[in-house]
Amino acid sequence: MSVLRKEVEAPPYRIVINAEREYRPGDADPSGFYCARVVITRLDGAPVYKNFVMYQIERGDAFxxxxxxxxxxxxxxxxxxxxxxPDN
Known part of the structure; x- marks a missing residue:
């Protein structure tokens, strides 16, 4: 598994984390920081939240x-x- 991707089973959920280099507008090179997005699904394929089969968390802080x-x-x-x- 890549350092930039992590999957965690937290029954009944699966957490998939994808991290990427952060780019700043106008810079040709990455800033040296990483940020991550998260997708949560259910292991059994049922809806996670309301009628949604996945719950997404947009990028958080950069490290x-x-x-x-x-x-x-x-x-x-x-x-x-x-x-x-929670709805955000």
Missing amino acids: RDPRRVLRDAEERAREAIANGF
Whole structure:
């Protein structure tokens, strides 16, 4: 598994985290930071929230360490699950 992708099973959910280099407008090179997006699905394929088969969490804070950004994204996903998938 790539350092920039992480999958976690948290029954009955699957958390998929995709991290990427952050680019700033006007810069040819990445900033050296990483940000991550999260997709939460159910292991059984049933809807996760209301009638949606996935719940997405847009990018969070940017970190220099890719492991830290993956850890932060997982924490945000687990918080969303614990809070019943709040509307944002």
